Amino acid sequence: MARAAMGDVWEDTRRFVAREAALLFPLALATVGLATLLYGLAVPEPTGREIPIGPWAIVLLPVLLLLMLGALSISSLVLNSGGSVGEALRAGLRRLGGAVVAMLLAGVAMTAALLAATLVGALVAVLARGGEAQAATASMLLFLPLSLWLAVRFAVLMPLLAAEPPTLAVLAPLRRAFALTRGHAGGIAWVALVYALASGLVTMALQFSLGTILLLVTRLLGVPAAGVVLTAVVTAIVVALLQAVSLVFQAMLFRRLAGAA
Structure with missing residues (x-):
């Protein structure tokens, strides 16, 4: 895919987000946002350079499952026009088992x-x-x-799992994702890096500004713990909205690559 085509994918993404924001963002908040909030509240403060491992680590499983469910559900919402939040969630749940297997293989x-x-x-x-x-x-x-390079080649894995029929050949989705992204890694990597950098800057800026204000206000009110919770909520909302746009882009990219294959 040429660089100009990446612009076409982004334009597809922009139009979908503008048209379906009322469905997209609640879906993202219910999955990605909840996962981010759980993680933010569960993870303890690092001691030195490391985060101590403890009972909190059990929350990683539901966090990962919620993130995968969000990716599958948003992909389903994008690729199956005319659906609802409930239908997208049900479609994501149906494909969650296959996604777990695929992500384990990607982890290998x-x-x-x-x-x-x-x-x-x-x-x-x-x-x-x-x-x-x-x-x-x-x-x-x-x-x-x-x-x-591996992450880029797996960029369309979640929308692929959401769109195509399940298969008993566990490596088939990975091979299909590799085939679809062949020759396009450079363009995908460029878009991913730029978006990750921009998203990171936005998240850090909001965390610093709003987080500082919330912590100061709640300390003045004598409830400093509420500041931590409210900061985690704000962070979860921002991450969910930004991640929703990224997931729509991946689904639109899959649609174009699959259509051209």
């Missing part, structure tokens, strides 16, 4: 990429007579572009 691919990068990085460090720091740096320099 990412893990294999990490192991390969670690081994190559260690070999490079040995040949260069470097230490652990050099090996870690070399591994990261290899893993980051490889993981980005």
